[in-house]
Amino acid sequence: MKTPRSGGDLCRRYVINSGDHYSLVCTRCGARVADDGTRSGCALCGDDSMLRTEYEAEGFGVDPGASGVFRYRQWLPVRREVAGSGRPAVFRSEGLGGALGLRDLWISFSGYWPERNCGMRSGTFKELEAYTVLGRVPEDAGVMVVASAGNTAAAFAAACRDYAFPCLLVIPERAVAGLAVAGEVGEHVKVVALEGATYNQAIAYSRRLVASSPEFFAEGGVRNVGRRDGLAVVALTAYEETGRLPDFYFQGVGSGAGAIATYEAAGRIIRASASSGGDEAMPRLFLCQNAEFAPLHEAWTGAEGAHPDGQRQVLAPELVNAAPPFSLAGGVRDILTHSAGEMLVADRTSALAASAMFEELEGVDIEPAAAVAVACLRDAVLDGRVPKDARILLNVTGGGRRRSFAALDGACHRPDLRTAHPDSAPEAISSDILNSFSKGARRVQLI
Structure with a gap:
């Protein structure tokens, strides 16, 4: 089954041989290894660390001829550009910023909002990682198995419309309805829906599937450098649009992959700035979870653990990961420590109010995970944790799904x-x- 795929539609804009413009480095032991496109761990350190990318290009730069996430391909671990990706819309907020009394609030919006030239049909920033992962993986790698609480599955379903890579999505049954927002799903995408399952049960089942056949390989989750560097496009787009890093960064998190990505991207920007005489500084990362179930918040603050039933009571199930990468090298504890960051929580009532507030003030619906982040930002402002003249970047990780459904x-x-x-x-x-x-037929479409 593992044979190279090609087709009449094949048209490459560029092809990068893996390892030509980056290498992989262990965050714990510093071992440097070449990338085979699927590698997700260090052979020496195992589960105690993550790999990160180091790129030949030291300065920040963009490719204006490339589309979507691939505009930043010099800082992406990819070997090809895959058609159909988008970028976040970044803008200074007058509505929400004005209501909160913030003079320099910027929003990074990922989702479906045509008026702001943002067309992610899945309604989530997970499309950033999906296209990058597909741009990294070898064409003959086999069937990629992706465990998801819902948003990542929708993003891969959307991305695989344009790049016919065999992909198996493993999700809780309640997440099936959200896949429809991706529109047409080709024959190269299969789904296993687990009855009554949590996200962590989906992760466990996906590992058992991978172990059941050599034809499967694991996408890798937060350990996949393609996933993290794809999510880093949030920070790269914001830096390109605003010309500097923010003082504070707010995002809803489950595993923390997007926050780790932002930290890693900010580090690259800081090093690039210093080499040219600049003085960029690491943003303070304010990471947000459901109050009903918040493993990262509990690990960081030492708070008493929530009852397991809280997983089923949260507003944003995408932020529920019972075993997040907190203490491993390069994980959430490290990035919070090095950025002087904080973990915040918002309950269902507060997040629902924040969602309504955002839609009224900014004019678009947002997903529950983003609503949790908005609620935490509002509370941080009211508590005086954030100066009102600080530059703040709020990552609205999903929105516009009602518009996207209507457009279908x-x-x-x-x-x-x-x-x-x-x-x-x-x-x-x-x-x-x-x-x-x-x-099934195998059709590859590159641009």
């Missing part, structure tokens, strides 16, 4: 779906999925 005009397509119990053996469903992939 009913043209939603059900994905190739199988259901399973999270405790069931994966072998039968694994065989069925691989057989279905072998029967």
